[in-house]
Amino acid sequence: MKALQAYRFALDPNQVQLAGLRRHAGAARFAYNWGLARVKAALSQRTAEQSYGLTGDLLTPVPWTLPALRLAWNAAKNDVAPWWGECSKEAFSAGLDQLARGLKNVTDSRKGKRKGRQVGFPRFKKRGKGRDSFRYTTGAYGPASETSVKLPRIGRVNVYEPMAALASRLADGRARLLGATVSRTAARWFVSFTVEVEREIPARPSWRQRTGGPVGVDLGVKTLAVLSTGQSVANPKHYQRAERKLRRASRAYARSKPSSAGRRQRAAALAHVQNRIADQRRDGLHKLTTRLARSHDVIVIEDLHVAGMVRNRRLAKAVATAGFAEIRRQLAYKTGWYGSTLVVADRWYPSSKTCSGCGWRNPSLTLSDRMFHCQSCRLVLDRDTNAAINLKHLVAASAVETKNARGADRKTAFARQVAVKREPGTAAAGQTGSATTSTVAARRRLTHAS
Template identity: 30%
Template sequence: MYPSREQVTLLMRHIHACRFVYNNSLEQKIRAYEQEGRKLSCFDLNNRLPALKEEHPWLKEVNSQSLQSANKNLDNAFTRFFREKKGFPRFKSKKNPVQSFQVPQHYRVNFKQRKIKFPKIGEFKTVFHRVFTGKMKYATVSVTSTKKWFVSILVDDGVAEPAPAPFSLDTTIGIDVGLKDFATLSTGEKIENPHYMKTSLQRLKVLQRMVSRKKKGSKNREKAIQRLARCHEKTANQRNDFLHKLSFRVVSENQAIAVESLNVGGMMKNHHLAQGIGDVSWSMFFTMLEYKCQRYGKTLLKIGRFDPSSKICSNCGYLKQDLALSDREWICPDCGTHHDRDINAAINIKKFALQEQNLVGVSGAERTVEPVDSPQ
């Protein structure tokens, strides 16, 4: 979206108001539970909004349904905390890189004039990603740290998700992710790691030093912060573009994709590998694979994170226990097969995933608990 200066003021007022209501409601829920032992529902929080508006009159200038959406988001956060153990809801900060608010209804979209109109704000010149049809649910307006405005509209098009297509050994691919090569496919292809963060790291350090040298609160510091934010944004956009193109290609060319479940959060605690793991964004890649498989009727297969896929010979099943992380190639003592560590792991991931599906015709490596080394 391309708002005017006056509209930017109104949009930021909505963002500040929704963040204020969210934090205020979170404080009320915590206090009510600690002092009185009762739980406040979303209905109770919305009933307190009129009194909150009398106490803070500037809230009356904001769309009331956007404030109610903030309470609904808080209620959903508590639901995820209790049901899915996603973490206790935290207070929102105005320093977050992306700020947003929601408009549930009464907004209008005009594709011909390329405009969108929100209540109490007005019309905006908008570049639409695509023309959609269906029932519009709610719109999420967001602003990035580089002062770019976006609107995301949830639409119910009434089209059911396609049923997963049948797959076989030949139409399934295994993927082993890594740091040296971003991904290794069971076909033997290796996807090079682009290292976007490593490439721009020197420039980021220079820009960060320029920010730290500027006086806090000055205009020059704000300009330096914007330059730093644009560099971070470019790196993130490069990474997202790479992940989108690769995930779409993998989903388009195969009926089923087999991957290994990884504890990325635990791996990030290793300070020697944390920066490299954060740069490759494995979790985002797996998320893209998951929703694109659902969209196009494909199947995503996952195996356990403790399966020694790289240490097992994909040809005979021999388990090489003394395989170190630095060993990128090895020869099976039983059958004499020469293995590339990553390719062998990708093949085993594929076989393990298909064995769980009880697919006929899958043979070779078998998962074992006890070592299967031949007697010396």
């Protein structure tokens, strides 16, 4: 099976290279904004023409796709950006590509091909707002040595972590480079390589996974998760301290005067803390999901309505910090890699309110009740462990269906098996069927963690 994987490295550019990175990100933004202005102008031109009664081929064409945008850009670049030669043409292409995707989302959303809320029309990008990034898909980019990357027109840029694992996979043909995205978060620049790798998919669960049996996972707030085995998985080390820092940084930011130099400094400090927390969280989640997928044959989690919960202010922080959606995403592809199965319990399954011993339900259980007291069989159990055991029981109840429906998206009474895409190239980086680790070091820790 071919799978897409992302390898991300923090860059350590010198001053000249840093200027180059900024110039390329600026070029991508320039092309994006130019293309958007062009599309808008063509649209209003068409409206005017239609009011004169013109139709069909007589109307001004709107460059809506990437090829059309590229054609228009190449015709115009000498006039609108005579400096274009200073940047790799890939940077301009990346900006146009992003615009074309945004336009396609608008079309798909209007035609009902896209789930979720209606997608708005693309907006102009302001310098300093939003994410600075550009992408290479052709040319001589890639790892240059164990500690540096080649970026055309920018040079050999040092990276903070060694890239031995990726470099050796590329060298002996076990992996193929598909593209590289260079982006800035807070003050730091990163390169993320999209790589196609060959993976052996086990036909059935291993001895270790069958011994581990099914496991129910209750995702938590104070702890990362509680398992049906009674084990509780703690948040990553230093996480609480980072959270305190985050509170302090956001208070300082909130108190600063709008559009002052102090505010800009505090915004940068806040972004730095936020990024550290995100990195730590990703790392903790990867360790947990790898361990679960490798040591159990079936993993049951709850289907939390994340979008709805994030809108609820009290729960917003909790949900965001614990990264429920991220856990589910990681489990979906890792169970595919390791031959185990992910089952997602129905959103309405009362895992917390049901007694895992006898099935009695306590409809009046509130969030503040930390222990579950059964009034029927007198069971007293930690609330989260009780919920995790109920999730595990869900598998036993639908065991036959789960076994038969491997790889299919099938609904049972309360549980649903998640289909994992296994065809090559169907998944984009960061979605089903791909892995994103912050660093190679994190990847190495992962493999050793389980």
